[in-house]
Amino acid sequence: MALLMSFYARMRNIQQKNEISNKNKENYAFKLYTFERIFPIVSDQREIPHPRSGHRIGCNSTNLYVYGGYTPQYVDPASGILMQHLFNELWQFNFATRKWMLLPGQETIPPELASVALIFDGKTLMVYGGTNLPFGEQSSNKLYFCVLTKGNFYHGMQLVDASGSMPPPMYGQALVYHNGYLYVIGGTTGYDYTCDIHRINLSTMKWEDVFIDTGGLDYMPAGRYRHEVAFDGEHIYILGGGTNVTAFDLEYIPTFNINEKKWAKKQTKRDPIERQNCGIPEPRMCHSCVQYKDENNEIYVYIIGGNNGPDTVYNEMWRLQLSTLQWTKITNKPLPFPVYFNSACVTQEGKMYLFGGINRDESKRTNYLHSAWIVIPKLSEMCWESLLHYNPNLCKSSKAELLNQGIPAHFIERLYDNIC
Template sequence: MDEVNCSANIKDLPQEILEYIFSLLSPYKDFKSVMLVCRDWHTVMLGVVNQEFILFQHAVNTASLLWEQSAKTTSVVTERYSHSSCYYDRSMFVFGGCTATGTTFNDLWQFDLATRQWIRPLAVGTYPTPKACASLVAYKDTLILFGGWSHPTPYPLHQAARFFNQLHIYCPLVSRWSQVMPSNSPPGKAGHGSSIIGDTMIVFGGSYQLISCNEVWVLDLVYMNWTLKDIQGVKPHARYGHSQLVLDNKHILVLGGCGGSNMQFNDVWLLSMDTDVWSWSQLQVNNPENGAPQLWCHPACKVGDKVVVLSKTNRPQTDRPACKQTSPSRPPHNNHGWPEGRGQPPGQRKTASPDCRSGQEASGQLCHCSNASVATPNNVPVATSSGGSFPAPLSNTVPVAASSSSVGAPAPQRMPSIRPNAMRNRKKLLEVLQRYEDRIKAQRRDGGPQRDLVNEPVAAIFNLMAPAASVQNTAAVNPMYMHVLDISEAVSKRVVTWLPLHTNCDDNAPEETIFYSLIEGRGELIMFGGIQTDLGGMQRGVDVKQQTVSNSVHYLRTEHVLR
């Protein structure tokens, strides 16, 4: 009996036990190694890979992926938004972006998904210009960076914003940047979408000098030659900040975007390239009420025949009491959000776009659409397919309001507001003041520090509310949810469908974030950076919660993987 026990080894384990053990390994570094051990393990591992793929697809279809924040995220990577990112060789590569002060970067970072560690490649060659809103895509063994935008700076004086048409190629094998000078280059642009199909890179839309476009440019990556594609017939509206996704070698999907003031798009377009004559088709969108409230500042990620958009929901959150209910409000109207206070782009309409979500105007309400110039009080974010946006300084200051005679008292009388949500907004502000008063009273009872709030500016009280709320409740006030778009019939029937929204709130879900990047890994979605703010809850001239630029890495994974 002892001889029998000594001869037993791991190969004698039942297949079910091996499958469970192998499912606990990292899909980035261990799966391939296990397959090389022996033929039996190769067969078992193929079954594990297939099972993990099925579980991940099912979790995406049912919007049941769970949030997890990386425990190894360090401060070595500066907080940023409007950056570019892509997946290549078991890593997420991140380029550029900008900070809350509008400072743009030209650094390149590699996040190893196997070790969950940040790596700063020591690259040589011709570095790209510091910028944001550029597109970064993987092509064979290289990364291709195109376009971008940099915020105007006061020094030297009167320096305007810059739009780039530079094309850089990064080779990870030798860690070298190279600048390429193709013939017939398009004008500089930012907020565009880029896709690789075969040996071509297809670029659609974008903005140049505050003017958006709907042009399609094609770059031959073999001969390095740009071509402006002449597409007849119906076309999408000029836009930037859309999501551009490859369906197959003959079709590209364009989702959402922004075309200017009050021109936020929630439409879906299909670019067909199956013949010599390319054509556009606008797809029918079913169940639009289940879609993300804002698509231009939330990049989409394709997973199989589904598209995932991470955003807050406008529906009441009744499944979890800890999740605070928030009602959508009209974004602040500020035409000075564009660089140097130039106002909205020339030629853009000031009325609501017909492509806005249906039912808003029909119900007698004003359309809650916005563009970069009305998103935040002092910045001009414009999303790209890689999560970028037009960067500008994010002001953390709040205008000082007139002090009231007592805490919780109504604000001083003002001129009647023409905003439809004025009374609702005032009610919310009064609730904030009441919670702050209760907190001060509790501190007095407990012998804590006392403060004289009679003559304290209301704006100062607002600035103190955010940290107080985070201490009382660690759950996000406006958590992010999965919005899933079924694109399985996009090519055959020209129809896409938003799947039912699951409003079960995840305790680990981050606060509503915009202008982040989102990529698909192996059995998970990876989200990085962005601005933690709620566009719908921002009021004209008052920002209750200070905006936070993040450098956090979040994962969306199946419950099976998390165990």
């Protein structure tokens, strides 16, 4: 505690030195469950990702990564013609410097860039499936990975040379990683929908079928795409999703036991305070989702946004406690606009980030980045946020200068931890 208070005192001293230049700046205040827009530091709009939907994001404590995506309103630089466009891009956003960087290696990115499935463990990005244009006519069943750690030579996206019983090419799947296996759940060809489960052994790179719907079962969830999943170490929970005609409910959740290889349908508990839809999130698809395990090993799942048809789009956030299946609507402050085909991720410290999607209010795609704390973090994290709030140009100082000012080395590294 003494060390922490010493750190706080040093941070406060640095902030006071900048009071003159920051005298009109709003005071820093920690806010739980409150979405705030992050404004990047740029000199040219070409230094930020184009508005998009159908992309995926992942993050660690330092950086956020945006992969792929789609827009129907892209002006071709060569011809000036307005056209549909898929983004063969991987962007990096540094939280501390608030700067975007387009990573090299675009030639290594596969063409199926809409509604891919993505998982990021903080070091390695894994991307599976997705579709090219026209949607569904060229889909993927290939797995790519990309190592995103400082000090490693950046190779771009690397195709996995896989064998075994490969899943059919699809898009809109969901992923779970567990004990050396990557599970792929559901998806669509553009015409047919499935909730089948496949997995690949990441040591042998061999695929195998986990569960295939052959009919005659007491219970098998309907096929779907653009669903999200949660995982408790034994059960995969299927959250929403839909087809071209319907979105699935969130009161009864399809649950798959990976050990017994059996499906079950579990009823969730209603929020006793929330009256909307009797305390259960309304059916939806194309929402975003994050999962967070707290210090008591309780797993909480958050769903954000989503839609049930083009006219029913949500700007709300709901929380599901997996151990009790209790829903709670987070009412502190909703998203600033209803959004779907968005993507979310969460840091290990408990800060959620939300990027892009279709803004229903403006009927267009967005490239806004929002964040919200979903836990109360360590005091040192609040100190670091406060320091960056009052000192946005901290990265212009050298590492030696920052160390001499008493800033812990692991925070300083966040300023300079870029891949390229």
